[in-house]
Amino acid sequence: MSTRSLETEGLTKSFGGVHAVNGASVAFQDGKINALIGPNGSGKTTFFNCVTGMIRADSGRVSYRGDDVTGAAPHRIAAAGIGRSFQLCRVFPRMTVLDNMLVGVRPQGLLHRLRGGHNAGDIARARQLLGRVGIDHLERSEARDISYGQQKLLELAGVLMTDPETIMLDEPAGGVNPALIGRLGTLVRELNAEGRTFIIVEHNMEMVMSLSHHVVVFDRGAPIAEGDPATVQNDPRVLEAYLGV
Amino acid sequence: MRSASKAPDGTTGTSGTTFDRVLLGGKVLLLLAGLALVLAFPGLAPDAFILSVGVTIASYAALAVGWNFVGGFTGYISLGHAAYSGLGGYATALLIIDGGLNPWLALGVGALGVAVVAVPIGVASLRVRGASFVIVSIAMVLILLLVSQSWADVTGGSSGLRVPRPFSDDVLRPEQHERFFYLHVALVAVALLVWWAIDRSRFGIGLKAIREDEDKAQSLGVPTFKYKLVVFVISAFFTALAGGMYALWFGYLDPIFQFSILIGSYMVLMSLLGGIRSLFGPVVGAVIVGYSLEYFKNQYGDSQFHLVALGLMLGLVVLFMPDGVLPAIGQLVNRFRPTATSIREESAADLLARTTKTEPRQAEEVSR
Numbered sequence: 210m211s212t213r214s215l216e217t218e219g220l221t222k223s224f225g226g227v228h229a230v231n232g233a234s235v236a237f238q239d240g241k242i243n244a245l246i247g248p249n250g251s252g253k254t255t256f257f258n259c260v261t262g263m264i265r266a267d268s269g270r271v272s273y274r275g276d277d278v279t280g281a282a283p284h285r286i287a288a289a290g291i292g293r294s295f296q297l298c299r300v301f302p303r304m305t306v307l308d309n310m311l312v313g314v315r316p317q318g319l320l321h322r323l324r325g326g327h328n329a330g331d332i333a334r335a336r337q338l339l340g341r342v343g344i345d346h347l348e349r350s351e352a353r354d355i356s357y358g359q360q361k362l363l364e365l366a367g368v369l370m371t372d373p374e375t376i377m378l379d380e381p382a383g384g385v386n387p388a389l390i391g392r393l394g395t396l397v398r399e400l401n402a403e404g405r406t407f408i409i410v411e412h413n414m415e416m417v418m419s420l421s422h423h424v425v426v427f428d429r430g431a432p433i434a435e436g437d438p439a440t441v442q443n444d445p446r447v448l449e450a451y452l453g454v
Numbered sequence: 455m456r457s458a459s460k461a462p463d464g465t466t467g468t469s470g471t472t473f474d475r476v477l478l479g480g481k482v483l484l485l486l487a488g489l490a491l492v493l494a495f496p497g498l499a500p501d502a503f504i505l506s507v508g509v510t511i512a513s514y515a516a517l518a519v520g521w522n523f524v525g526g527f528t529g530y531i532s533l534g535h536a537a538y539s540g541l542g543g544y545a546t547a548l549l550i551i552d553g554g555l556n557p558w559l560a561l562g563v564g565a566l567g568v569a570v571v572a573v574p575i576g577v578a579s580l581r582v583r584g585a586s587f588v589i590v591s592i593a594m595v596l597i598l599l600l601v602s603q604s605w606a607d608v609t610g611g612s613s614g615l616r617v618p619r620p621f622s623d624d625v626l627r628p629e630q631h632e633r634f635f636y637l638h639v640a641l642v643a644v645a646l647l648v649w650w651a652i653d654r655s656r657f658g659i660g661l662k663a664i665r666e667d668e669d670k671a672q673s674l675g676v677p678t679f680k681y682k683l684v685v686f687v688i689s690a691f692f693t694a695l696a697g698g699m700y701a702l703w704f705g706y707l708d709p710i711f712q713f714s715i716l717i718g719s720y721m722v723l724m725s726l727l728g729g730i731r732s733l734f735g736p737v738v739g740a741v742i743v744g745y746s747l748e749y750f751k752n753q754y755g756d757s758q759f760h761l762v763a764l765g766l767m768l769g770l771v772v773l774f775m776p777d778g779v780l781p782a783i784g785q786l787v788n789r790f791r792p793t794a795t796s797i798r799e800e801s802a803a804d805l806l807a808r809t810t811k812t813e814p815r816q817a818e819e820v821s822r
């Protein structure tokens with residue numbers, strides 16, 4: 210195994226009496242496509258939110274590549290090299306597709322921020338990424354005017370604009386038609402081949418099993434099994450979590 | 455099937471189609487005509503009263519543009535921005551009276567002081583969003599009202615404060631108005647220039663992202679709190695300049711009027727009416743609202759009728775032009791675009807994508 214990726218230790222978050230994440234200790238593999246699966250309400254999204262600083266965990270630790278990032282603000286997590294998408298696809302509705310992309314340009318000091326937002330370098334990179342997900346012809350449309358599938362692609366491209374080493378996707382295939390799911394899978398594989406680590410929450414088992422190298426299964430806020438897709442698929446605890454009780 | 459504005463080499467030229475060029479030309483012409491009209495106004499005004507109405511409107515415009523640094527870029531609606539115009543007015547006056555400063559120096563130093571004061575206020579109030587932020591901003595102005603009223607030694611209390619005039623008494627009243635008209639216009643111009651520069655910068659793109667979806671922006675690496683604070687302080691600075699300029703012109707400060715929620719509401723109304731996302735939105739709003747206010751006051755005297763009329767106006771705008779007057783006009787113009795871009799171009803695959811995902815999308819939008 211190469212260097213360490215994202216790791217948590219005893220991560221816990223409760224909402225009132227609901228233990229959404231319950232002492233989760235997980236280690237994801239660097240340079241691999243990791244999947245995080247589990248029944249509805251098992252705490253996957255809450256886990257994502259705690260890790261990326263969107264919500265503050267009650268207790269536990271989060272580290273990334275060996276650095277403690279527990280409780281770090283979302284923009285610090287982004288600066289550390291982790292990009293994420295949201296379960297309910299989030300784009301900036303009243304900004305153009307191109308401007309949506311430019312939000313992700315990494316700021317480097319005061320002068321950099323005062324520079325024109327529409328400079329050739331940033332735009333070229335944005336267009337290249339939009340082309341990669343196949344929506345470069347929409348760059349002048351407002352994000353609210355493009356279709357839902359296109360918004361999902363835009364969200365992914367926007368995350369890529371931050372040049373993240375690790376990409377966390379929350380249900381990338383949710384509400385997306387089969388043809389697009391295929392395209393997404395190809396894209397994830399390509400990006401992974403470039404050296405980017407993925408952590409993907411997904412209910413589409415076909416996609417999970419074909420894509421991922423390492424699978425972590427959540428139930429009631431904590432991992433109950435992990436391993437390669439074949440092993441996990443045949444784990445009785447996993448079957449019980451999905452079918453039982 | 456790609457839009458006509460897209461050149462064959464794949465780059466979308468900013469110049470675009472002939473229509474775009476005509477549109478740009480039209481905008482430039484309109485801008486120049488507007489500017490000429492503004493500059494000629496003092497010469498065209500028939501009497502000192504009309505001239506003073508012009509100064510009032512210019513003052514409203516300066517306030518609204520100052521407000522719109524926060525409102526327009528971040529979408530945080532501050533109803534208490536009179537705090538900064540009021541502080542700007544008092545700071546300017548007190549620096550002249552007690553500090554013996556030159557009036558113009560007092561104006562600048564006063565506004566800088568207000569900007570410094572705005573830092574802790576921003577740190578405290580920008581932690582909350584939406585309605586909570588609105589309430590905090592109102593609380594701020596109410597606190598200042600109480601303080602300025604009870605701290606009579608310094609502020610003159612309820613009886614008000616006379617502000618020394620910057621121009622000698624030899625300068626007659628209409629001439630005073632004319633000078634202050636141009637001074638206000640210059641202030642508006644500088645504020646607009648700064649707004650425009652921010653709008654096209656990377657900083658501006660980050661701010662607009664905050665307005666659209668703050669958490670999402672932060673997850674993409676935008677240091678949202680810092681950005682909000684910086685633009686908040688800039689906003690306080692320009693609002694204070696507007697307040698100070700008004701104090702120098704009007705020559706008298708009354709706490710009730712300076713630290714009123716009504717003044718803050720005017721700033722919000724003007725900006726919303728003109729369009730908070732447009733550079734000239736607050737100016738257009740200030741002209742419409744300012745003119746109407748003066749008209750109603752003139753027609754119906756000191757009654758509260760002008761407030762009713764104003765409320766009605768706001769209602770109509772929110773209902774029929776939710777984005778404001780300027781964006782509404784922009785949409786109207788866009789209808790005449792030859793290659794109707796309102797018809798979205800999509801491939802069969804996209805169409806399929808849309809028809810198959812309609813259900814989950816709707817479900818998700820409800821829960822959003």
Ligand SMILES: Nc1ncnc2c1ncn2[C@@H]1O[C@H](COP(=O)(O)OP(=O)(O)OP(=O)(O)O)[C@@H](O)[C@H]1O
Binds near residue numbers: 224247248253255296
């Ligand atoms: N903001 C919140 N307030 C209260 N309860 C919450 C909140 N967010 C999540 N929960 C609860 O925490 C639990 C875990 O929710 P979470 O969204 O993390 O699950 P999930 O694994 O992502 O589910 P799904 O697969 O349906 O997206 C659920 O019981 C949910 O109701």
Ligand SMILES: [Mg+2]
Binds near residue numbers: 253254
């Ligand atoms: Mg979820």
